[in-house]
Amino acid sequence: MVEFPPLKNDRLLRAARGEPLDRAPVWVMRQAGRYLPEFRETRKNHDFFEICRTPELAKEVTIQPIDRYGDLLDAAIIFSDILVVPQAMGMEVIMNPGPHFPEPLDTPDDLKRLPETIDVDKELGYVYDAITLTRKELGGRVPLIGFCGAPWTLMAYMIEGGSSKTLQKSKTWLFKHPEESQKLLMRIADVCVTYLVGQARAGAQLLQVFDSNAGDLSPYDFTTFSLPSLKHIATKVKERLGSDAVPMTLFAKGASPTLAARGGYDVIGLDWTVDPRDVSTLPIEISLQGNLDPTVLYGGRDAIEREVRRMCDAFLAGGGGKPHRWIANLGHGITPGVDPEDMRWFLQCVQKYSAGSLD
Ligand SMILES: Cc1c2[nH]c(c1CCC(=O)O)Cc1[nH]c(c(CCC(=O)O)c1C)Cc1[nH]c(c(CCC(=O)O)c1C)Cc1[nH]c(c(C)c1CCC(=O)O)C2
Secondary structure (H helix, E strand, O other): OOOOOOOOOOHHHHHHHOOOOOOOOEOOOOOOOOOOHHHHHHHHHOOHHHHHHOHHHHHHHHHHHHHHHHHHOOOEEOOOOOOHHHHHOOOOOEEOOOEEOOOOOOOHHHHHHOOOOOOHHHHOHHHHHHHHHHHHHHOOOOOEEEEEEOHHHHHHHHHHOEOOOOOHHHHHHHHHOHHHHHHHHHHHHHHHHHHHHHHHHHOOOEEEEEEOOHHHOOHHHHHHHHHHHHHHHHHHHHHHHHHHOOOEEEEEOOOOHHHHHHHOOOEEEOOOOOOHHHHOOOOOOOEEEEEEOHHHHHOHHHHHHHHHHHHHHHHHHHHHOOOOOEEEEEOOOOOOOOOHHHHHHHHHHHHHHOOOOOO
16 A cells, blocks of 8 residues: 555545535536636647546646645545546547547447456556556645546447437447447446556545436436446445445435435535435435535526525525535536626635534
C-alpha cells in the first residue's frame, strides 16, 4: 500500500458510512470542467484524452476546483472519462467535441473484434498513476473519488458510437440479442471490477459508478440487464479489496431508486426528478446523494438559495422518519455555461442550510 498524508476532512466518508456529521458534505459531478476558465485554459493546449492519460495534467485539472473553492468542497473526483474503459477494451474513442467511436459495434458478430483477454491494469495504469499523484498532492485536504461507467451505459456508447437521444441501436441489441447483450454486459463488468479495485489500491477513497443511461430502461429491463452487472461490480470489488474496501456509490440516472438500492452500494445518487421524501423507505444504512436540478445554477442567487434550502429541508426531513445520511450534489453534472461564482454560492448555501440535525 502507498502511504498518503492523513485526511483532514472526512465528511464525505462519514456520510457514506452513515456516521454523524456537522453538516452535509458537498461536491459536484463534473466539478472539474468547462465552466471553469482555468480548465478551458488547460484544454486550449491539450486534447481531452491527452489530459486523461497524463497524470500530471489530470492531477492539475482535478485539483483546480479544490484550489478555487477551498473549504467549500468536501471531495475531489479524479479527472478522467467513463469511455476510457471501451478504449481499454480495444475500441477507438475520440472527443470531437462530444464522444465519437469511428467503429462502433454494429452486430454481435463485431464482438470478435474485441480482444479475448485484456490487461486492464496495464491499459488503465495511467489512471492509477494519476490517482496516486493527485492524492499525494491533495495533502489530505479532501478525499479523492474514483469512478467508472456502468456496463449498460458503456455498452450503449460502444453500440451507438456516441451520445444518442433514442438509443435505438443499443436497445435493438437488448431486445433482438438479449443473450449476447448480457454476455457483453458481464464482460464490461469484469473490466470495471479490476479497474475499480486498481483505483482503490492506487488511493481512491470512494468509488462511484455512473449509469447515466439507466433511465432509458423500463424497470423490468433495468432489473434484467443493468442491475446484475452493477451487483456483480459492487460484490466483487468489495470482495477483492477485503479489509481495504472503500464506500461505493451508484448513480443510476433516471432509474427507480428502489431498484438502484438493490445493487449493493453504500450510497445511491438521485437525479432531480426524485423527491428525497419519497425515498425515505429505502434501507436506512444506505446514504443518499444529490440532487439539485443543475439548471438552477442558471437562475441567479435568489433562485439558487431558495432551491438549495428546499433541497436541504427535504433531505433533512427524511419523509417523516429518521433521515438518511446525505451527500449534497447536483442531480447530474454541472454544465459549461455556469458562472463559477454561482457555483460558489451553491456551495455556500448548502453549508448554510444543511447544518444541524445530522447526528
Ligand atoms: C456519460 C458520461 C461521459 N463521461 C462521464 C459520464 C457519466 C456522467 C454523466 O452522465 O455526465 C463521466 C465524466 N466525465 C468527466 C468526468 C470528470 C470528473 C468530474 O469532474 O466529475 C466524469 C466523472 C469529464 C469530462 N468528460 C467530457 C468533458 C468535456 C469535454 C471537453 O473538455 O472537451 C469533461 C470535462 C466529455 C464527455 N464525456 C462523455 C460525454 C457525453 C461527453 C461530452 C458531453 C459534454 O461535453 O459534457 C461521456
